[in-house]
Structure formats: structure tokens, C-alpha cells
Amino acid sequence: MIRVVLVTAPLTLEDRYGGFAAAGGSQPSFGIALLGAVALQMGLETHIIDASAENMGIEDTLSEVLSYEPDVVGFSSTTLGIVATGELSSRIKETNANILTIIGGCHVTALPSETLDAFPDFDLAVVGEGETTFAEILDLVQKKAMRDDILGTAIRADKGIKINPARPLIKNLDHLPLPAWKLLRGFPHAFKPSLARIKNYPCATVVLTRGCPFKCNFCDRSVFGQTIRSYSPDYAVRLLKDLRENFGVKEILIEDDTFVLSAKRMTDFCEGILAENLDITWSCLGRADTVRLDLLKLMKKAGCWHISYGIESGDQQILDKMQKGETIADFERAIKLTKEAGLKSKGFFILGFPDETLETMEATINLAKRLPLDDISVSQMTPYPGSLLYDKVEEYGVFNKGDWRKMNQLTTVFVPYGLIKEDIEQARKKMLSQFYLQPRIIVAKLCQSLANPRLLYGYLKSFATLLKLMNNKHNPDHIISS
Numbered sequence: 001m002i003r004v005v006l007v008t009a010p011l012t013l014e015d016r017y018g019g020f021a022a023a024g025g026s027q028p029s030f031g032i033a034l035l036g037a038v039a040l041q042m043g044l045e046t047h048i049i050d051a052s053a054e055n056m057g058i059e060d061t062l063s064e065v066l067s068y069e070p071d072v073v074g075f076s077s078t079t080l081g082i083v084a085t086g087e088l089s090s091r092i093k094e095t096n097a098n099i100l101t102i103i104g105g106c107h108v109t110a111l112p113s114e115t116l117d118a119f120p121d122f123d124l125a126v127v128g129e130g131e132t133t134f135a136e137i138l139d140l141v142q143k144k145a146m147r148d149d150i151l152g153t154a155i156r157a158d159k160g161i162k163i164n165p166a167r168p169l170i171k172n173l174d175h176l177p178l179p180a181w182k183l184l185r186g187f188p189h190a191f192k193p194s195l196a197r198i199k200n201y202p203c204a205t206v207v208l209t210r211g212c213p214f215k216c217n218f219c220d221r222s223v224f225g226q227t228i229r230s231y232s233p234d235y236a237v238r239l240l241k242d243l244r245e246n247f248g249v250k251e252i253l254i255e256d257d258t259f260v261l262s263a264k265r266m267t268d269f270c271e272g273i274l275a276e277n278l279d280i281t282w283s284c285l286g287r288a289d290t291v292r293l294d295l296l297k298l299m300k301k302a303g304c305w306h307i308s309y310g311i312e313s314g315d316q317q318i319l320d321k322m323q324k325g326e327t328i329a330d331f332e333r334a335i336k337l338t339k340e341a342g343l344k345s346k347g348f349f350i351l352g353f354p355d356e357t358l359e360t361m362e363a364t365i366n367l368a369k370r371l372p373l374d375d376i377s378v379s380q381m382t383p384y385p386g387s388l389l390y391d392k393v394e395e396y397g398v399f400n401k402g403d404w405r406k407m408n409q410l411t412t413v414f415v416p417y418g419l420i421k422e423d424i425e426q427a428r429k430k431m432l433s434q435f436y437l438q439p440r441i442i443v444a445k446l447c448q449s450l451a452n453p454r455l456l457y458g459y460l461k462s463f464a465t466l467l468k469l470m471n472n473k474h475n476p477d478h479i480i481s482s
């Protein structure tokens with residue numbers, strides 16, 4: 001029987017947040033838990049090292065990987081983690097060149113040839129959705145019958161890198177096994193997302209929908225594309241029930257790109273939670289133009305307490321250039337309805353988009369203050385491989401392309417023509433400080449801390465981070481986010 005180790009990118013909070021790591025959070029990796037379940041189903045000895053979530057660097061991860069004496073190591077990485085993951089793979093290969101190293105995830109899916117070229121110690125890449133491809137690879141390794149024509153892979157062949165045809169997407173997600181949460185060390189107590197996202201503890205992250213039909217051109221949709229597929233509401237409730245009953249999870253972070261999309265599905269999902277009497281709270285991401293008051297009220301009844309909306313900009317022309325397909329009036333309406341239903345809301349914003357000016361950034365700051373939001377997250381425009389903008393962003397400004405370690409949305413990698421780096425950084429500081437220093441926000445956070453003293457320490461840490469950011473005159477690389 002072969003031994004399999006699955007690893008997420010060895011990224012520490014420091015790598016993600018720099019000097020502001022203290023305010024960063026960690027979430028268990030849903031994708032790797034699913035792949036672990038696939039390997040377990042095949043009867044293989046399987047281990048997971050969720051290095052990104054466990055704040056582990058290369059050295060710690062390396063020694064743990066080697067301690068399992070694996071035959072196969074599967075890495076999962078975003079763009080931000082790819083350099084560290086490539087280095088980890090090299091160190092593994094230095095010790096034992098016979099270990100088969102596989103890279104999967106959004107970065108390699110968007111740039112398969114480039115990734116295998118740049119990181120010679122990944123033997124092969126899984127491009128796109130991974131469960132079926134991974135199972136086929138493991139089966140071939142077991143049988144010692146590896147081939148170079150596996151669908152959904154990029155492989156090193158005699159004449160260079162061979163990109164095989166894509167594998168058809170899984171038709172029915174309900175055929176997937178439940179995630180192997182038991183393989184995540186310390187699950188669920190070891191995982192601590194940012195405070196703005198949790199009401200109860202312990203918590204888990206799930207993704208119940210794959211694909212997004214919208215066309216926002218800054219978003220990387222390389223893995224699941226535009227076709228929406230979902231677990232059935234019954235299966236989704238079963239997944240939550242497993243977390244509640246078998247692992248004691250009390251809070252679920254539903255990270256689907258747009259969870260509040262189909263009214264019918266949402267109704268069935270909420271009614272399923274209520275019928276099962278699941279004692280959980282949950283949060284999700286919503287799309288402003290699909291929100292309805294009756295649905296929001298039902299969601300609240302079923303345990304939802306928080307919705308995050310991608311608002312991005314306060315300038316309609318910039319929103320149109322993003323191909324967002326939503327208006328400022330949509331955001332005003334959605335945030336108002338969310339509040340009316342008794343739910344908290346968070347807005348995601350982007351500064352430094354192509355054609356951005358000082359005025360459009362000011363409009364974004366003003367919109368954030370004007371909307372009755374409870375929290376915000378401010379990112380700098382980061383052209384990810386896999387997004388529509390990636391290939392053409394240089395028409396609109398200067399892109400410091402290729403230093404993947406800087407692609408954390410908090411470091412300036414893109415500056416649109418007409419602005420300088422400092423304009424964007426100043427706008428971000430201003431936006432965070434003006435939003436969070438509003439009396440209504442300070443009072444709300446104080447009240448929440450009084451009701452739940454566990455939050456107080458976290459809020460104080462975030463507040464200290466904010467003050468540090470405001471006093472940081474040079475290159476404020478990192479802030480409180482996600």
C-alpha cells in the first residue's frame with residue numbers, strides 16, 4: 001500500500017500579513033480535506049499537513065512530510081504560496097528523489113507550463129478540479145503503471161511539458177465523499193479565523209458550490225469555471241450535520257463565491273437545517289443583486305448571522321470596467337435589507353483598479369462609510385493568473401509581474417497609470433481608519449466585546465494593528481483582512 005501526504009503551501013502568517021501577522025486568521029482547507037477523503041476511500045495511508053492554516057514554514061513542513069516516508073506528496077497552492085511550495089518540493093526531492101510530487105490548485109491550473117518550467121521539482125500538475133484525476137493517479141502509482149496521458153494533468157514528457165486535455169467536471173457533487181476532517185491536526189479547535197467572521201467556536205470552512213456565472217475580470221476562476229454546480233441541499237445539510245455531531249463544530253464559514261444565488265436552493269438548505277434542528281451559526285458570501293428580504297429572514301432563522309458582499313468600488317464606471325454587473329443602488333439595497341433582517345454585513349473593496357483616480361478611490365471610501373456595514377476588507381488590485389485581467393493589465397498600468405510572493409492583495413504589485421503607489425497605500429490607510437474609527441463602529445465593537453469577552457482581546461489586537469498601519473509612513477504592506 002502506498003503512503004500519501006497532502007500539504008497546503010507552507011505559508012506563515014508573517015508571509016501573508018508581514019508585520020501585522022498578529023491580526024491574521026487561519027481556516028481549515030476544505031479542498032485538501034476532500035482530496036484526503038478520496039485517498040482514504042482507496043484504502044491508502046493518508047496524512048494531511050495543512051501548513052498554511054497551521055502557520056508552518058518550510059523547515060517544519062519538510063520534517064513532518066519526511067517523517068511519514070511518503071510515496072506521493074500532493075501540494076495545494078495559490079499564487080501566493082507557489083514559491084514556498086516549489087522550494088518545499090525541491091527539499092523533499094533532495095532527500096528522496098523517488099517521491100512522486102504533484103502540484104494542484106488555482107495557480108498551476110492557470111499557468112501549468114510556466115509552473116512546471118519554473119519549479120523543476122514538481123513531477124506533475126493536476127489542472128482544474130482534482131478529485132477524479134487524483135484518484136486515477138494514485139491508482140496508477142499503486143499499480144506501478146503511470147502514464148503520461150491522464151486527463152486534467154500537465155506532465156513532464158520526453159519532448160518537454162505535455163498538457164493533456166481537460167477532465168470533464170464532476171456532474172454530481174453529491175458523489176464526492178465527505179471531507180476527511182479527521183486528518184486535519186487539531187481540527188476543529190486549532191483553526192481560528194479572523195474575529196469579524198466568527199460568532200461561535202470552534203468553526204469550519206466549507207465550499208458548497210463550484211463555479212461562478214459572473215464575469216468580474218479581477219477574479220481567478222481557473223479551477224471551476226463559470227458553470228455552477230452545487231451539492232444538493234440535502235447533502236449540504238448532511239455535511240454540516242457531520243461537522244456538528246462528529247466534530248462539535250458550532251460555526252460554519254460558507255465560502256462559496258456566491259452562496260445566495262438560487263432562492264429555491266437557499267430555501268431548501270435553510271429548511272433542511274431547521275428540520276434537522278442543527279444547533280449551528282453560519283456566515284456566507286452574497287451577491288447584492290440577488291438578495292431578498294424574505295430569504296434573508298429565513299437564513300437568519302436557520303442560523304446565518306453574517307453575509308459578506310463583494311462591493312469593490314464606489315464609482316459606477318470602475319464597477320462597469322470590472323464587469324461587476326451590479327450598481328451602487330444594488331449594494332445600498334442589499335446592505336439595508338441585510339441589516340433589516342438582523343444580519344451583520346461586511347464589504348470587500350478593491351483599490352487601485354485600472355483607470356482608478358484619486359476621486360474614484362475617494363468615492364469608494366465614502367461609499368464604505370455611507371453603507372450600514374459592520375466590517376470592511378480593503379484589498380489592493382492584484383492581477384491573478386486565471387483572471388481575465390491578468391493578460392491585459394499592463395495596458396492600464398505598471399504590473400510588477402512574476403514575484404508571486406507579493407500577491408497577497410496587501411502589497412502594491414499593480415499601479416494604474418495616473419496614480420503612484422503611495423496614492424493607493426494612503427487611500428487604503430484612510431479607508432480603514434475612517435471606517436473603523438467611526439463612533440458607531442467603535443461602540444458596536446465595544447458592545448460585542450462586553451457581550452462576549454473572548455472577542456475583546458482579538459478586537460484590541462486588531463485595533464493595535466490599525467494604529468500601527470496609520471503610523472506606518474512607508475510601505476504599509478499588510479493590514480487586517482479576510
Ligand code: B12
Pocket residue numbers: 008009011016026027028029030031032034035052073074075076077078079080081102103104105106107110126128129130131133134205207218219220221223255256257384385386407408409410481482
Ligand atoms: C476559502 C478560501 C480561502 C480561505 C481558506 C483557504 C483554504 N486553504 O481553504 C482563506 C480566507 C484563508 C483564504 C485565503 C487566501 N485566499 Co482564498 N479562497 C478561498 C475560496 C473562496 C475557496 C477555496 C476552496 O476551498 N475551494 C473549494 C476546493 C474544493 O477547491 P480548491 O481548493 O481549488 O481545490 C480543488 C482543485 O484546485 C484541485 N486541487 C487543489 N489542490 C490540489 C492538490 C492536489 C495534490 C490535487 C491532485 C488537486 C488539487 O482539486 C481540488 C478539488 O477539486 C477560493 C475561491 C474558490 N472558489 O475556490 C479563494 C481563492 C483560492 N483565494 C484567493 C486568494 C487571493 C487568497 C489570499 C491571497 C487572500 C489574502 N489576501 O490573504 C489568501 C491566500 C492564502 C493561501 N494560503 O495561499 C484566490 C487565489 C487566486 C490565485 N491565483 O492565487 C481565490 C481563487 C479567489 C479568487 N477567485 O480570486 N482563501
